[in-house]
Amino acid sequence: EDQVTQSPEALRLQEGESSSLNCSYTVSGLRGLFWYRQDPGKGPEFLFTLYSAGEEKEKERLKATLTKKESFLHITAPKPEDSATYLCALAGGGGADGLTFGKGTHLIIQP
Amino acid sequence: NAGVTQTPKFQVLKTGQSMTLQCAQDMNHNSMYWYRQDPGMGLRLIYYSASEGTTDKGEVPNGYNVSRLNKREFSLRLESAAPSQTSVYFCASSEGGKDEQYFGPGTRLTVT
Numbered sequence: 001e002d003q004v005t006q007s008p009e010a011l012r013l014q015e016g017e018s019s020s021l022n023c024s025y026t027v028s029g030l031r032g033l034f035w036y037r038q039d040p041g042k043g044p045e046f047l048f049t050l051y052s053a054g055e056e057k058e059k060e061r062l063k064a065t066l067t068k069k070e071s072f073l074h075i076t077a078p079k080p081e082d083s084a085t086y087l088c089a090l091a092g093g094g095g096a097d098g099l100t101f102g103k104g105t106h107l108i109i110q111p
Numbered sequence: 112n113a114g115v116t117q118t119p120k121f122q123v124l125k126t127g128q129s130m131t132l133q134c135a136q137d138m139n140h141n142s143m144y145w146y147r148q149d150p151g152m153g154l155r156l157i158y159y160s161a162s163e164g165t166t167d168k169g170e171v172p173n174g175y176n177v178s179r180l181n182k183r184e185f186s187l188r189l190e191s192a193a194p195s196q197t198s199v200y201f202c203a204s205s206e207g208g209k210d211e212q213y214f215g216p217g218t219r220l221t222v223t
Contacts, residue, residue: 031209032211034211034212036214042216043115043201043203043214044201045214046212046214049210087153087154097159097161097167097209098156099156
């Protein structure tokens with residue numbers, strides 16, 4: 001069974017204080033590892049897809065990396081508008097479609 | 112280009128009532144999905160449709176039915192609502208079954 005565990009559950013940072021969010025996973029045949037951002041009262045917004053260990057993707061202050069067991073979302077010099085819940089999800093090699101999601105990390109950036 | 116749209120945005124039902132949640136996408140995607148999101152549980156897949164005319168159960172299908180009306184539209188029906196179905200429901204679509212998904216804004220459903 002595919003599993004995704006995100007840590008920490010919540011993280012409070014000062015503006016400009018860089019940090020990383022963790023996504024640990026177990027999967028039979030990884031087809032893709034996805035990061036989403038979700039603002040309160042809204043649907044998840046797609047950020048990145050990673051396919052293989054060693055791959056990295058960047059967008060503004062965010063960088064996602066992937067190993068064979070974990071993915072990290074690095075946030076560099078965050079701003080208050082980066083406050084959101086960040087979700088990690090994966091697509092496994094099984095026959096069923098759909099993504100398996102973690103419970104998310106609630107990130108708060110204080111001015 | 113509206114992406115994925117859902118109606119209604121909010122709904123309150125009494126136990127035993129029925130309703131249909133509507134979803135449409137304008138990205139010409141093949142696959143569509145229904146998830147529910149509950150506090151502390153994360154997003155869980157209810158049903159999905161890999162193509163027009165096909166539907167399959169996800170992790171939590173009990174109490175729900177779906178219809179893939181055409182390539183654009185995928186509806187979720189609650190035949191007899193229960194308080195345990197109080198949740199936020201999200202529709203999503205993707206090009207293929209293992210690709211990144213794009214989500215709608217959600218329907219917040221309360222069953223009393």
